Structures are given as structure tokens and as C-alpha cells.
Amino acid sequence: MLMRLAYRMLTETSPRLLWKFCWNFSWKGMMAVRDFERRRKRGENFPAFMVISLTNRCNLSCQGCWVSQSDPVEELTFEQVDKVIMECKKRGSYFFGLLGGEPLLYPHLFEIIGKHPECYFQVFTNGTMLTREIAKEFRRLGNVTPLISIEGKDAVADVRRGGKEVYRNALQALDNCAAEKLIIGVATSVCQSNFDDLVSREFVDEIIRRKVHYLWYYIYRPVGPEPCPELALEREQITALRRFMVEVRCSAPIIVVDAYWDGQGNAVCPGAMGLSHHLNPAGQLEFCPPLQFAKERITDGSDISELLENSTFLENFRKFTTDCGRGCVILNDPGALHDFVVKQQADDSSGRGTAEAELAAMQQLPCHHIPDERIPEKHWLYRLAKKYWFFGFGAYG
8 A cells, every 4th residue: 555655646746746745744744743742741832733714705605614704704814824824833833724715715825825835735625716727826836735625426515515516626626736746635524415425445546546645534513504413423424434444544545634533543632632723714713613712813913822822711622622521522512512612701703603502502413432432543654643643642641
């Protein structure tokens, strides 16, 4: 598997882009995690990676999406994003996830990526706007990977995303990126309607054929104004997803990513460890993207470094989620989560003014913490990576 993956990376991607990926993302990413772990042992709280939602503009309307479009648009200025990145670089953090809405609608996207060639950026996009011209610009910049969301095939994708021909457009985006020899990712939020299509070797083989190099599986979380809880996975499906990923990692020449389990198959929450936090389009600091509550913001001129270091809200949030168990608190205990944000007197950062009511209406659903069905990693590389660079930080004691 590793030899075939290495061959693919060497033959399907631009040498300059592959070098940027190996140095800016892989090496600097490992160093950022090392520095993060050292800070954590000293009681400091600056994360290894930052996730930034640049804008709430979007051209689709997805089930379970927490982002609401507004008039006027909420989005960070170039100066605000630039300052955040500069502060993160001072702390040894060089990797940034760029979200929306749809980040390709953010007017300063290329300018931001180009301003910081020593960083690496992952652009989370629905792909419907990722033209050959945009792919060419990504190639010119070099320090960016598109992560294209595929939420089902054909009719299922249109229902999930609230658009037309969404799956066909996503496949065209993959082809555009492959033509420019980019390092390409696919993300999918696994739910009831797309499970059979996307948790399959046929799907994995199809995106490999289209020169995708990494596949990121999420578990659907019913949040936002249209939560659609009927799409949430059953416990057996979550176990099947975990088993599928462990098996396919041993045979398919593609990197399979998740943020839910450590190398021993124990459930984890990256936010509980403080590995990453989220900055929303209004400049508010959130625990993670789908949890739209905050008490700090950068729009008052504060440095993000100081806010992250001194946020008792985020510190309390990390302790709260850890105390609630190893799974996702959104699914596992929305009632306790509601009580927590009320007690903390956190601000609704959704822009809708309804986040607390939405949370109060949520029901408990199966999550990835299934201790009697732990499935350890089989491949040595994933065991090693998860032990040293992602989930080996002892957040749960």
C-alpha cells in the first residue's frame, strides 16, 4: 500500500507542490504538534492548528449545516486573517483549515494564501465553483490543498447539499485539480442517506482513479437550523465505518483520515485536547465549528494568542467535554451541553440568535465512543502517526 501511494504521489502531483506538502504541512505540522504538547505540559493553551471560517457566503444550503448566510455578509477582513496567521506563526503553528460558507467566495482567499508561502492551507470546498482557472491558481501558489466535499451520489447529493448536479460538479472539480497536478482531498460527512455509497471500496477506488490522495470521513452531526436528526448514524453503522477505515488503510493507496479515534480504537475529541479551535466569520473564538457559542472575539483588536491563552471559557469547555466522556458531546449529551453554555453565559455566535434553542431541542444520538467494540489500527503507520502526532496527548487521563 505505501509503495503504491508513494508512486501515486510522485507521478500524479507537481514536484514543487509535493515538496511544499512534505515540508510546510508534514514536517512543520509534526513540529507544531511537538510544540503544542510541550506547551500543554506547561499548562499553556495555544493550539497546534487553527480552523478559520472566512465567510458565511455560500452557494448551497446543506442539511445539518451550522452556517447561516446573512445580509450583510459576515466575513473576516484580510487584515484580521493576516494578523491571526502572523500570531500563529510566532507560536510555531503553520497549518490552517479554511472554511466558509464556501471559501472560494471569499474575496481575499488567494491573497491570504500567497502572503504566507511558509504556511500550508487546506481549503474546505463544495467543489461546485472549483474551475480549472482556480486549480491553476492553487498550483501557482503551491502551499494549498483543496478538500472537496462529496456528500453522496447524484440525487442523494442534491438533497444533502440543496443544489443541482452537485455530485457531477464535484467530480469535475476533482478532474480540474488532477489536471493541474494538485494534492487533492475528498471529505464526506457520513449519514444514513449516503452510507452505502460512500463507505465502500467502490467509492474509494473511484476517487483514487480520479487522482485523489486523501479521504477524510466525518460522522454526521445534526446541528443548525435544519438539523435532520433522522440522518444520524446508528451505533452499528459507526462501528462499521470504523472497521471499514481500519481495513481500507491496509490495502488502498490513499491516505484515509479521521478525527475520532486514537491508534487503540479509543474515541477522542480534538477540541477536548485543545489541538485545534475555530475562528468564525464574525471573529469569535469557538470550541469547534458546529458549536456556535463564544465569549472572546478578535474584532475588538485583541490578539488571538492572548485570547487563546487566557480564555477561561475554552478551558472550561475542554474540561467539560472531557468529563462528559470520550465521544462527541453534541451527539452524546446535548442536554448537558445546553446547561453548560447557559451556565457559562456564552454568546450565541451563530448569527441566527437561535443556537441555544436549537441545542435545547436536540436529542441524544449514537456517537463514536463505543468502548466494548474498540477496533485498533492494523497498519503500523497509522498507529505511529496517531500515537505521536495527533492523539497521544493523554487528555483523558
